[in-house]
Amino acid sequence: MRKIAILFVLIFYFSSVQSQTFVGWSEHLPYRKAKQLVASSDNIFCLTESGLFSYSLVDNEIKPFSKTNTLSDSDVSSIAWSDENETLVLVYANGNVDFLRNNELVNIDDIKNFDGFADKQIRSIHVKDNIAYLGTSFGIVDLNLRKQEVSDTYLIGENGSQIQVNDIITTETSIWAATENGIYNANLNSGNLADFNNWTRITNIPNYTRACAKLSVFDGELYVLRNSIGSSSEIYQYSNENWNLFYTNSELIYSIPTSTNGLYVVLNEEIKEFNSSGNEIAIISSSEINNFRDILLENDRVFIADHENSLLEHTNGEFIQIKPDGPLRSEITSVYSIGKQTWASAGLANEDLPAELYLFSNLEWENFTDSSVEELKDKKSITSIAGNPRNESIIYAGTWGDGIFEFENKELKNYYHSSNSPLDNNGIVSMDSDDEGILWILDANSGRSIKALTSEKEWVSLSYSSIDNRSDLRKIIALQNGDKWVLRGLGSSLFAFNVNRTIANNDDDVKSNFFVRDENNSNISSQIHDITEDQKGSVWLGTSSGVAVYSDPGTIFRDGNFFAYRPVITIDGSTQYLLSTENVQCIEVNGANQKWLGTENSGAFLVTENGDKQLTHFNTLNSPLPSNNIQKISVNPGTGEVFFVTDKGMVSYRGKVTEGTENYNDLYVYPNPVRETYKGDITVSGLMSNSTVKITNVSGNLVREGKSEGGQFIWDGKNFNGSRVHTGVYLIFCSNSDGSKSKVIKLLFIN
Known part of the structure; x- marks a missing residue:
């Protein structure tokens, strides 16, 4: 049986570790789902679903590339290397283009900014001499690599119409295009390729209207890959002006790269090598690796792009993993910081993801999976993370239906589940610890939705008819005054309770259901997305109409009206409610009691303690944020690093604010x-x-x-x-x- 070995190499980020120590940006991407490989004379470039990195064939250096250190954009769709110009060409799903040469970047945004095409996605690149041909959703774009500019655009569909071009390749005299409607070609020496009349649709291949995915040239012959959902994948060889079926398989073929000696057929679970006669001469497979996407031979070394294990080197029957440091997944759904540690997980209710926990500490990621923690095996995804203010070494990880894991000093200490605790099997929605070290748990679809674990490890179950047996519970927070607040669904209603210092006696609890209303008794918003408490005890709410604040939340159980206010801010001479036109999805408080506000469409805002002044605004145009959709924010109190979770991955900003200490012992x-x-x-x-x-x-x-x-x-x-x-x-x-x-x-x- 072939084994997977992990290659431990020193990771040199494009921005130095020293700069990360102070102020700046860092990306936290998995680099796990590799899909394409290209090579320069001394580097392998690996493109993954979440980003790009290089691996040096000289000194084993791994260098990630992203918006935080080099690139102009995020969501790279394809890459290519030009030997003649010593340039890496990168294209993006939105039509953006980067040229990277000697660590200097040139951005070409002509396609991205052109309004003439609705869909501007660039799907492939083919380099010939000083030209990079881009296969796009509308046709072909000709880039001059020497001048670093767009030279021309070819609309090669019927009568010069738009057509999706999936791949391009050239021979000595011809250019070939694999499109959604078959194959087109033209003579490179015929003159004006922008004239659609100079392009010919190939009709002598069987089922010539079928979409073509990939093109390759091996031993002077052209090869075309066609994939169809629900039917076989097939490769045709063009030889002596005839199309011959070269290979077929009932499974999806991902790529057909070539080397000097053979044509490779990359399937999910194996890679086959063929000679020009169609004979299979080698095969690469493994019972442990079954997500192959690309293969590349360089300097007699074999490199493979795998969609689960990143870049692999295949040597002596073993697979050596090569990848930058990072969490295992980009779809982060929970993030929590305590001390100088930041913990994260990927998992939502009813989502079929394994239980995994990711820790960022001392500029490195450590991933906890069933390979390192046996008890995580076959457990459902982790949906909530909480700590213990009395002991920063303790972390709780709640799952959707498989209980709660308690870690201390990164070692599993306790595992609580339905057999040894009152927890139900439905799912942990949210957790928070109070100042006494009691863990408060929101247990969805339970007859007693509130569970509490005391510092003496005693369990208590509390019943409140307003929230019991509900599936739409979202968050619980424990306030400094002893109250607990619960956010329900996306509506404007909240629930608060206090156990009156008798946690075991449910009968004397005080409780309240309330809507978020202003002093005019009008609902502030129809949707509440987040609730958090600041350092002075005020409760801040992120809503679909900006921000609402309860400056004295302790009055919730008193008779009379209970109102929130909306912070007022002046921007460019205009006085308005804070982010009143924004969907504020998350709120986080930093060490100076300032507020970070994450919005759905406009990025992240930092405002003063009272929200009356904007201090910072980050978006995709002025920062390395990969998206303006900010879903979670967590501030590391020990380092001041601010983690932004977006729909396109997580990045962090190392600011100047950390949490204050109680003395100067650690100055x-x-x-x-x-x-x-x-x-x-x-x-x-x-x-x-x-x-x-x-x-x-x-x-x-x-x-x-x-x-x-x-x-x-x-x-x-x-x-x-x-x-x-x-x-x-x-x-x-x-x-x-x-x-x-x-x-x-x-x-x-x-x-």
Whole structure:
């Protein structure tokens, strides 16, 4: 039996680790579902469903490429390499084009910005000399690689109409196009290829109107792949002006790449190699790998693109996995941060995904699956993650129907399920821990929808008729005042309860159902998407009409009206409700009590503590966000890193705000020393919130002072005059807001 080995290689990101330590963007993509391979003289480029990376044949370096470090866009659809121009050509589903040469990027957005075609997807690239031919949803685009510009467009359908071109290939004298309606060709030397009259539809191949998927040339002969759902896949060979059936299979054929010695037929579970006579001369298969997509031979080494295992090198009967670090899936549905760790999972209610948990810590991802945690085997997807404020090493992972896993220091400590706890088998919707370390659980479709696990590991089940036996429960949060709030469905109704410090006695609980209304007793929104509590105890709601806030949520159980307010903000002289025209899907609070707001269509916004001023706005045009649809946000309190989950994957932004500490025991400055080659920011971390920071030289001369945002202070290394400070030892004086606590640390600065 062939084995899968994992190649451990050092990952060098295009932006250095040092830059990631301070302020900037990072991508968190799985790079698992590989689909295409191309090679330069010293690199293999692997295109996956979530991104692109290269693997050096010289030193084994792995380099991811994305919007966070290099590329102009996301959702790359195809790649090609030009030996003559030493250029990697990348095309995108939206019509965008990038040229990457010597780590310099040139973007060609003509197709993307052209309004003449409704569908501008680029499906394939074929490079010949200085020309890159692009197969698009409307025809063929001719790119001049030397001039780095669009040269022409060929509409080759009937009477010059649009036609979807799936693949293109050239021989010495001809250009061939595999389209949705068969095969077309033209003479490369005939002159004007933009004139549809110079293109001929091939009609002497059997069933000539069938869609063609791929083209290849091997040993001077042309090969055409045709796939049909529900019928066989077939490869035809064009030889001596005749079309001959070369190979057929009842399964889908993904690609037909070639090498000097053979034509490869890439099936899901095996790869077959044929010689020009049609004889099968080799086969690659494995009982453990069954998602082959492409194969490439380079320098006598065999590389395979696999849709589950990324880039594989096949050597001596074994498969060696080569991929960048990252979570296993891009469809992140839960993300939770505690301490300096960020946990994530992929899974929704009734979704058939395995139970997996992903941890980001110290700039690396660690994935927990059934191969590392046996108890996860055959368990349903993880739908909720929570921590324990009393013990940051504890993490709870709730599944949809298979209970809750408790991890401590990354080791499975307890597994709670229907046989050893009151949990039902229907599904964990949401969890949250209160300040006492009690885990509050929202158990869907249960006769007692609220479950609680105390710090003494005792279980309590609570029954509330308003939420019992409901499938539309969405989120539970435990407030600082002891109240618990429950979000139900997409409606405007919420449920709150308090156990009156007698968790085991359900009879004395206070509870309330309420709509989100303003002071005029009018509903603020018809849909509530998210609820969260800030550092001062206010409850913020993300709605289909912007944001609503309860500044005194503790009055919910008192007699009288209970109203929310809508923050008012002034933008460009116009006063308006905060994001009133936006669908706010998620809200997260950072260390300075500022609010990150994730919208469905406009990206992410950072606003002040009260929401009266916009501090930052990220979208796909001004940031590496892969999409403007922000579904989840999590702020790592220890590092200040903000994780954005979108419908196209997860990225993070390392900002300047972290959560404040209770003392100065962990105060430090980095980098230290500051070398003469370093020109970035210097970070003082481990501060109490709103600390006063004063930086002096050893003579006591003040060079810079300021206030920390949360638990972090950023210094650019310059004095009050804007000049870089001189070489020497500097003292950093830190004190809290009332001066009752302080500490001094030293920094060596080399200029």
